[in-house]
Amino acid sequence: MTGPSETLALRDLTKIFRIKTGTFRHADLRAVDDVSVSITPGRTLAVVGESGSGKTTLARLILRLIHPTEGLIRLEGTDITRMKGAQLEEMRGRMQIVFQDPYDSLSPWQTVGRTVAEPLILHENMSMQDATGPVAAMLERVGLSPEHARRYPHELSGGQAQRVGIARAMITNPALVVLDEPTSSLDMSVQSQILLLLQSLQEERNISYLFISHDLTVVRYIAHDLAVMYLGKVVESGPAAEVFASPRHPYTEALLKAAPRPDPNYKTDYVHLVGEQPSALDRAPGCPLYGRCPIAEEVCADTPQELVEIEAEHRVACWKRT
Amino acid sequence: MSALLELHGLEVEIEGLPILRGVDLEVRPGEILGVVGETGAGKSMTARSILDLLPAKATLSFEECTFGGEDFIPARARQLARGHRIGFVPQRPRGSLNPVFRVGKQIVDTLRRLRGMTRKQARDEALNLLRSVRITDPERVYRSYPHELSGGMCQRVCIAIALAGEPELIIADEPTTGLDVTIQAEILKLLGEVIAEHNAAGMLITHDLGVVADVCDRVAVMYAGRVINLGTTVEIYREALHPYANQLVSIASSLDSGGTPQEIPGRVPNPGDELAACAFAPRCFRAEDDCFQQEPPLVQIEGQMAFCHHPLTSEVVSV
Numbered sequence A: 001m002t003g004p005s006e007t008l009a010l011r012d013l014t015k016i017f018r019i020k021t022g023t024f025r026h027a028d029l030r031a032v033d034d035v036s037v038s039i040t041p042g043r044t045l046a047v048v049g050e051s052g053s054g055k056t057t058l059a060r061l062i063l064r065l066i067h068p069t070e071g072l073i074r075l076e077g078t079d080i081t082r083m084k085g086a087q088l089e090e091m092r093g094r095m096q097i098v099f100q101d102p103y104d105s106l107s108p109w110q111t112v113g114r115t116v117a118e119p120l121i122l123h124e125n126m127s128m129q130d131a132t133g134p135v136a137a138m139l140e141r142v143g144l145s146p147e148h149a150r151r152y153p154h155e156l157s158g159g160q161a162q163r164v165g166i167a168r169a170m171i172t173n174p175a176l177v178v179l180d181e182p183t184s185s186l187d188m189s190v191q192s193q194i195l196l197l198l199q200s201l202q203e204e205r206n207i208s209y210l211f212i213s214h215d216l217t218v219v220r221y222i223a224h225d226l227a228v229m230y231l232g233k234v235v236e237s238g239p240a241a242e243v244f245a246s247p248r249h250p251y252t253e254a255l256l257k258a259a260p261r262p263d264p265n266y267k268t269d270y271v272h273l274v275g276e277q278p279s280a281l282d283r284a285p286g287c288p289l290y291g292r293c294p295i296a297e298e299v300c301a302d303t304p305q306e307l308v309e310i311e312a313e314h315r316v317a318c319w320k321r322t
Numbered sequence B: 001m002s003a004l005l006e007l008h009g010l011e012v013e014i015e016g017l018p019i020l021r022g023v024d025l026e027v028r029p030g031e032i033l034g035v036v037g038e039t040g041a042g043k044s045m046t047a048r049s050i051l052d053l054l055p056a057k058a059t060l061s062f063e064e065c066t067f068g069g070e071d072f073i074p075a076r077a078r079q080l081a082r083g084h085r086i087g088f089v090p091q092r093p094r095g096s097l098n099p100v101f102r103v104g105k106q107i108v109d110t111l112r113r114l115r116g117m118t119r120k121q122a123r124d125e126a127l128n129l130l131r132s133v134r135i136t137d138p139e140r141v142y143r144s145y146p147h148e149l150s151g152g153m154c155q156r157v158c159i160a161i162a163l164a165g166e167p168e169l170i171i172a173d174e175p176t177t178g179l180d181v182t183i184q185a186e187i188l189k190l191l192g193e194v195i196a197e198h199n200a201a202g203m204l205i206t207h208d209l210g211v212v213a214d215v216c217d218r219v220a221v222m223y224a225g226r227v228i229n230l231g232t233t234v235e236i237y238r239e240a241l242h243p244y245a246n247q248l249v250s251i252a253s254s255l256d257s258g259g260t261p262q263e264i265p266g267r268v269p270n271p272g273d274e275l276a277a278c279a280f281a282p283r284c285f286r287a288e289d290d291c292f293q294q295e296p297p298l299v300q301i302e303g304q305m306a307f308c309h310h311p312l313t314s315e316v317v318s319v
Helices: A055-062 A085-092 A112-124 A128-141 A146-150 A158-170 A188-205 A216-222 A240-245 A250-258 A298-302 B043-051 B074-080 B103-115 B119-132 B138-143 B151-163 B181-197 B209-215 B233-239 B243-257 B289-293 B314-318
Strands: A008-020 A026-035 A044-048 A070-075 A095-098 A176-180 A208-213 A225-230 A233-239 A308-311 A314-316 B005-014 B017-027 B032-036 B058-061 B064-067 B086-089 B169-173 B201-206 B218-223 B226-232 B298-301 B304-307
Touching (some): A008 A055, A026 A233, A044 A216, A055 A176, A055 A208, A085 A095, A085 A112, A112 A128, A112 A158, A128 A146, A128 A158, A188 A216, A188 B243, A208 A216, A216 A240, A225 A240, A225 A250, A233 A240, A250 B181, B032 B043, B032 B209, B043 B074, B043 B086, B086 B151, B103 B119, B119 B138, B119 B151, B151 B181, B181 B201, B181 B209, B209 B233, B218 B233, B218 B243, B226 B233, B226 B243
Parallel strands (some): B017 B226, B032 B201, B032 B218, B086 B169
Antiparallel strands (some): A008 A026, A008 A070, A225 A233, A233 A314, A308 A314, B005 B058, B226 B304
8 A cells, every 4th residue: 555656655543642531540532543544646635524533633643743652654655653853854844734723823923934934944954044045936936925024924914824834834845735724714715815826836846735624615626535534533535526426434424415515506414413423532442423323233333344445446434335 | 575674874983993884784584694705894793783792992873774664773782672582693602601500591591581481481481492492302401501512502502592582583693613514504404494483584694605505595795894795595696796796606616516716816805904995896807997986886686786886797797
């Protein structure tokens, strides 16, 4: 499954958080559970799921901001799972992130120019003087003017601040950019500007995107591949068009049906799931959806089903649908 | 059809900054009107004006407002209508419930204040209300504190409280924003059903065009403190007259169908920015000199109205 042709490959990636439940007691929360996905150059993998599904933990694991409990992370063929120190610092230039809230993710005390130059200074040992040229070029590329380098974040609109976030992520020419809900705090007219920018940057530089979102309209537009997460597990994955057209897992089905679409003739539907997503602590040993699933049987309660390929690249983890 | 709520020339200023610059809209009996727009367009301020929930520093003026055929003074809505004639469903359900009281008590207090019920009557009615928002175990929820309930459950409770005064109009301000998609669908469906069951009308404030398409009968599109386009949901989604409304819908539909969205250049103006005669003119692909100099006229075609010098009438759209 892994090879140098893949920008990112995860194998059985797991993160367990130990939660204190009493003075001498604790419980294990499997925030990310046995996740194996990969992204090839120039493609976008969207990870969708509701709050608490482990999307953001997955992103933080990939970027090595937190340590995985088990599993393997490979970036451009190099195992970075246990990488440390200077080596990791150098690797960080190859993987960058754009955050959800453009204001919170920019330092209010630093000028835009300094913020965008920082990755070059940190990962490529450039001086601020040397960085000025590349920074100006990058700002122009993301639709700002070089004069913006002297501004502070509070002088920018939401869309402009997000452009700065993108410039900062792109300046080291990374192979992988994690986009954590990059448009969800933006207005609709600005949202489309940012999506178009991200897309043209991807085409130009052959970057791989890991796009985290709960907005299925945006995902439908930008994703090549899709992974659906529920309580830390990938329950379905495959080419985005294929999964949107024929979802197999009951959770994917419920999620897609419930998502409103901007068409007055289309009515959403929900019927499917019982109750609400439980805490990952109370999960059944079998399928994470057990207890809410309308088609569950006994086997689903205790025996977890692995992702099974049902069509080219389309995988689903469900006893009833494989 | 006579309108349930009619607003004309509603203006709100906060510390000298114009927030609403003459809002005209009407809500008809039995319908759900969607109010959409981007940040700062004045959606929430319009709702707050009607509910007399404006910040203390705000000054409000209007030409004419009526509710149920009678004169309506937004500044006195608190005494006249809020609660009993107009119900409100908030954006952050958990934040709007009092964390130190049980849910049941909060509904009972509302019922006793609005409908003068005895404790016993109010308790029975509270359980009925919880049942009417499809809560399967009303007794347990009645005894719960807000923190013991999930977000979706808290929003059901808020809807029950909004229904407590038997209102004629229910205003919901982004009622599903913090909720997960699968829960959002349930809450929206519920809201539509209870509004119909109680013979009320609804006003749904949202920035999500998918939500509007799903539940609203008519849509008011706001931009820079004004309603610039109003029509049935089908009209607005198929052939909106105003270029802004038209582009907004087309961006949403092209994203949805995987097509490349059009780009609206520039950004939404902030309150206090200097505006052209038509506030959208600097970003509009159809703008000409008159848009910058003269107030845009009211255009009415079938059920739709828009303020625009160069509306996208069907002849133009088909070109």
